[in-house]
Amino acid sequence: ISLHIPLVSANMDTVTESGMARAMAEAGGIGIIHRFCSTEKQVEEVRKVKRAENVVIEDPVTVYPDDTLREARKIMDLSGASSALVVEKGGKKLVGILTSRDMLFEETNGKAVKEVMTKKVITAPRTISLTGAQALLHKYKIEKLPLVKRNGDLAGLITLKDILKKIYNPCA
16 A cells, blocks of 8 residues: 555554544545454444545435435434435435435425425436536536436436545545
């Protein structure tokens, strides 16, 4: 593993979990996740770091149109996401996006996602370049760009936040 800076955080339970490992990676170093927890917990910590590292999120947070806002908020809170892509139940076809802005003044948690989600979503093919994605985000003044296959199935997500992280942390 080559590093941009010779900085490694200790694999101690009081030092390196996903937060520290992400910060180290953004600075150009490496954070070693400690082994003093279950294998499942270690995998989850590594998954959090890898998810933050990529510009293309391969497995974005998803919800179904018939889910309640309560269920959607719980899923989003657990994953730390500010939005969720809405896909058909039993499939991967993208039908909308649910953002924190969509839910901002919603007081009824029992409402279905399909009642408040944004239905007209700007998408791009999975093969779009980073420059092309950046141009679409700018053109449509959006922060999230779902990537879809030709048949409309969800293939990933690019966020403005991740592009900015890449720009501001070139050594990551």
